[in-house]
Amino acid sequence: MDNFLQLAPTIETAILSTRPERVLEISAHSPKYGRLIADCQKRLNIQNPVIDRVIPEDLHNETCEQVYTRILPVGTLDNLENIESYDFILVLNLLENMDSDQAHALVQTLCAKAKLQLLVVLPGSPFNFLSEVLSEDNFYSGSPAQFLDFD
Numbered sequence: 041m042d043n044f045l046q047l048a049p050t051i052e053t054a055i056l057s058t059r060p061e062r063v064l065e066i067s068a069h070s071p072k073y074g075r076l077i078a079d080c081q082k083r084l085n086i087q088n089p090v091i092d093r094v095i096p097e098d099l100h101n102e103t104c105e106q107v108y109t110r111i112l113p114v115g116t117l118d119n120l121e122n123i124e125s126y127d128f129i130l131v132l133n134l135l136e137n138m139d140s141d142q143a144h145a146l147v148q149t150l151c152a153k154a155k156l157q158l159l160v161v162l163p164g165s166p167f168n169f170l171s172e173v174l175s176e177d178n179f180y181s182g183s184p185a186q187f188l189d190f191d
Contacts, residue, residue, distance in 0.1 A: 048076055063128045
């Protein structure tokens with residue numbers, strides 16, 4: 041799922057059902073997801089909401105500063121054990137850019153940091169899961185099937 045309009049209802053439902061005060065977004069997208077999270081927190085009347093974001097330095101701009109409580113550098117991903125916990129962590133289109141071992145290690149660390157929910161969004165698979173024989177050899181690194189152990 042790469043389209044905001046397709047993904048927004050899933051994120052909105054997750055935020056409204058978990059009622060998180062502290063959210064971490066890890067993505068290189070525009071701040072539209074942060075705005076959606078902030079809107080949900082406002083509708084839930086959450087006092088002192090926090091939305092932090094890990095973002096590449098070249099994508100940091102004034103709009104990000106208006107939406108997010110803190111902007112964390114990408115290097116934060118190398119040292120996640122030292123960050124505080126969050127109620128809800130949203131990861132958008134990141135794992136497919138990592139090798140399988142790195143991606144699994146990141147998900148495991150993020151699971152430990154997410155008090156209520158970790159929502160990981162992967163792009164659509166490059167092959168049809170229904171027509172292909174699923175084996176280790178034909179998974180691309182961001183295949184959702186690579187992460188079934190975490191469900």
